[in-house]
Amino acid sequence: MKLTLVKNLNNTFSIAHNSDYEKAKKLKAGEQFECTVVKKRNYEFHKKYFALLNMVYENQEVYNNLDHLRKDLTVEAGFYDVRHNIHGEEIKEAQSVSFGSMDAERFSELYNRTMDAIVTYFHFDKQDIIDNVEQYF
DSSP states (O other): OOOOEEEOTTSOEEEOSHHHHHHHHTSOTTOOOOOOOOOOOOHHHHHHHHHHHHHHHHTOSSOSOHHHHHHHHHHHTTOEEEEEOTTSOEEEEEOOOSTTTSOHHHHHHHHHHHHHHHHHHHOOOHHHHHHHHHHHO
16 A cells, blocks of 8 residues: 655654545554655656756757657666677666656656766756756746
């Protein structure tokens, strides 16, 4: 069972959504439960990441497919898994950026390292990128 909680100033937690309230009512009071804490991803930041990718895609001549650009930048940012093909050659595959596979902290790190990869490989000015993404977004 997954519940979304909000941390209060007195270090207690409250149910964040009415839909989770019904789930929480099924838990017996006084019992102990183990939970994993994951900071929820910000959808607006997710959209900003794709605005960054779109801006780069529209201002380069190497790629004719946005998803290929995203995957290559993800690998260059260091977010990849390694596998071997049938010939034994090592292949780096970009990790998923989906909400379920990357928490907020890791996604923020991906965004920053993707920005660095863009500066390195496309020779764009970092401040220009930041300014343009804000306008694009």
